[in-house]
Amino acid sequence: MMSPPDRRRWFRADCEIPMAYLIGRKETFYAATVLNSSIDGLYFVGDTAMTGGDDCHILIEKNSEALSRPPDLNLCHATVKWCSPLATAAHARRVFGIGIQIDGWCRSLESPDIQRIYYHCDGCEEKIVSCRICKTDGPLLLCSKCLQHLQEIPDGPLKQSFLRCLLGNVI
Numbered sequence: 001m002m003s004p005p006d007r008r009r010w011f012r013a014d015c016e017i018p019m020a021y022l023i024g025r026k027e028t029f030y031a032a033t034v035l036n037s038s039i040d041g042l043y044f045v046g047d048t049a050m051t052g053g054d055d056c057h058i059l060i061e062k063n064s065e066a067l068s069r070p071p072d073l074n075l076c077h078a079t080v081k082w083c084s085p086l087a088t089a090a091h092a093r094r095v096f097g098i099g100i101q102i103d104g105w106c107r108s109l110e111s112p113d114i115q116r117i118y119y120h121c122d123g124c125e126e127k128i129v130s131c132r133i134c135k136t137d138g139p140l141l142l143c144s145k146c147l148q149h150l151q152e153i154p155d156g157p158l159k160q161s162f163l164r165c166l167l168g169n170v171i
Contacts, residue, residue: 012036012037012038012041012043013037013038015034016035019034019044019059021048022056022059023048024056030046032047033045033046040101041081041100041101041102042058042100043099044100045096045098046098047094047095048096050098052080052081052082053080055077055080056079056080057078058075058076075105076105078100078102078103080098080099081099081100085097119141121141121142122142123140123142124143124146134147140163
C-alpha cells in the first residue's frame with residue numbers, strides 16, 4: 001500500500017538534539033529537544049507553551065547533519081507556527097510539541113547580521129524571506145500579491161489552467 005505523498009516542500013530529518021529557546025524579548029532560555037528538522041523549520045518538545053505567531057530564538061550548540069544550519073552559526077530567529085500539549089503521564093510535567101519556521105541564523109542575540117532563508121515565489125519568482133511566503137494547499141509557495149491574484153480568479157477552468165501552469169514550473 002502506498003503512503004500519501006508528503007506535502008512538505010523540504011525533506012525532514014529525524015534527530016534528537018538538545019537545544020534552548022527564548023520567547024520574544026524575554027531573558028530566560030528554556031531547555032528542549034529537537035526531534036526533526038528541515039531547511040527552514042524545526043519540531044521540538046519543550047515544557048513552556050508558546051502561541052502561533054510568537055517570535056522566538058533557538059540556540060543549538062551541537063552541530064548535526066540533521067540540521068540545515070551554517071556550521072559557524074548556532075542561534076536562529078524563528079516564528080512559532082503551532083504549539084500543542086502532548087499527552088503525558090498524570091505525574092509528569094506538562095510538555096508541548098512546538099513547530100517553528102526559521103527566519104535566519106546569526107551569531108548572537110545582539111548581532112545585526114542575520115543569514116536569512118529565502119524562497120522564490122512560484123508565480124513571479126520574487127525573492128521572499130521565508131516568514132513572508134504564503135503556502136497553498138499544494139506544493140506552491142507564493143508571495144502575497146500572487147496569492148491574492150490566485151484567490152481572485154473564480155473557480156473553474158481558468159483557475160485550474162493557471163494552477164497547472166504554476167505547478168508545471170515547480171514540479
